[in-house]
Amino acid sequence: MAGDERKRAKRRVFSGIQPSGDVQLGNYLGAIKGWVERQDAKENYFCIVDLHAITTPQKPEELRRQTRSLAAMLFAAGLDPEKCTVFIQSHVTAHAEGCWALNCVTPVGWLERMTQYKDKISRQESVATGLLDYPVLMAADILLYDADEVPVGDDQRQHVELTRDIAQRFNHLYGDTFKVPEAVIPEAGARVMGLDDPTVKMSKSYAHIRGHAVNLLDEPKEIERSFKRAVTDSGNDIRFSDDPEKAGVNNLLGVYKAITGRSREEVEADFAGARGYGDLKARVAEAVIEELRPLRERHHRLMNDVGELDRLLAVGAEQAGAVSENKLKEVKRRMGLVIPGEQ
Numbered sequence: 001m002a003g004d005e006r007k008r009a010k011r012r013v014f015s016g017i018q019p020s021g022d023v024q025l026g027n028y029l030g031a032i033k034g035w036v037e038r039q040d041a042k043e044n045y046f047c048i049v050d051l052h053a054i055t056t057p058q059k060p061e062e063l064r065r066q067t068r069s070l071a072a073m074l075f076a077a078g079l080d081p082e083k084c085t086v087f088i089q090s091h092v093t094a095h096a097e098g099c100w101a102l103n104c105v106t107p108v109g110w111l112e113r114m115t116q117y118k119d120k121i122s123r124q125e126s127v128a129t130g131l132l133d134y135p136v137l138m139a140a141d142i143l144l145y146d147a148d149e150v151p152v153g154d155d156q157r158q159h160v161e162l163t164r165d166i167a168q169r170f171n172h173l174y175g176d177t178f179k180v181p182e183a184v185i186p187e188a189g190a191r192v193m194g195l196d197d198p199t200v201k202m203s204k205s206y207a208h209i210r211g212h213a214v215n216l217l218d219e220p221k222e223i224e225r226s227f228k229r230a231v232t233d234s235g236n237d238i239r240f241s242d243d244p245e246k247a248g249v250n251n252l253l254g255v256y257k258a259i260t261g262r263s264r265e266e267v268e269a270d271f272a273g274a275r276g277y278g279d280l281k282a283r284v285a286e287a288v289i290e291e292l293r294p295l296r297e298r299h300h301r302l303m304n305d306v307g308e309l310d311r312l313l314a315v316g317a318e319q320a321g322a323v324s325e326n327k328l329k330e331v332k333r334r335m336g337l338v339i340p341g342e343q
Helices: 025-038 060-077 094-103 108-112 115-121 129-143 154-174 220-228 244-260 264-270 277-303 306-335
Strands: 012-017 043-048 085-088 149-151 182-184
Touching (some): 012 025, 012 129, 043 060, 043 306, 094 129, 108 115, 108 129, 108 154, 115 154, 129 154, 154 182, 220 277, 244 264, 244 277, 277 306
Parallel strands (some): 012 149, 043 085, 149 182
């Protein structure tokens, strides 16, 4: 039978996040904040996917710094090692081994039609094999944990669909082995848009553009400056709207809504007496600064105590390894590979 035959008390969730680039407000509101809020309700595995990061060129020392910084930020944001598992992908070798096993059942044509792959090769003269194989590694990440749910943004939905296809193909070839996961698109804060251009998602890809994003480690003054420069429109009506011209205001209100947890009606009521967009930008900036202040302080403490940070990550890797290695053995057994100590 696919997955763990024992009935779980909670649904199992696998989430991955790349350590390339500094963590932005969009990452926090679109993913991390929700992870923290939901960690009691489900059995969660949070993976820092450094093997995915090296599918494109990285500066080694910078990648190491960013990986530890991201781990520190996840713990600083409130992920509790007593409630969930936080680990670095390369610390659990089953991910790379599982990827190879799945490579052997995945048609190349499936990978060549991935939207992100086609987009990237259109902008690069040379493409590494790892970039083509990225979705298979992602499938291994997910399937090794028999995940029920995979929270992703719209841009990753196709990869989860491919994961489902790979799981079903493996199950057809070798017998019922993998649970077929579901993609879950978070509702609140799922798409924080760029402050410089509210028609594009806030992204690390545009981090070099001044005023595009807020990084979680930005000083309060820099956060204030970023929101002051935020694009709005020529009006002064502060409410949610379907009008494309109001995309900038919608984005600011959406950030405030995600930070405060208020409803749309409550958010609009909060700004009923505001004196134009200057007030809106200032109050959204203030809400963001107060939300991020304790995160920055906890992050700083952890980055100054690397021994403790590495200890927490080692605990997570051991927990993740116990689950993934067991599933990998089942995969090897199904495929006819010799398992040491087994007849």
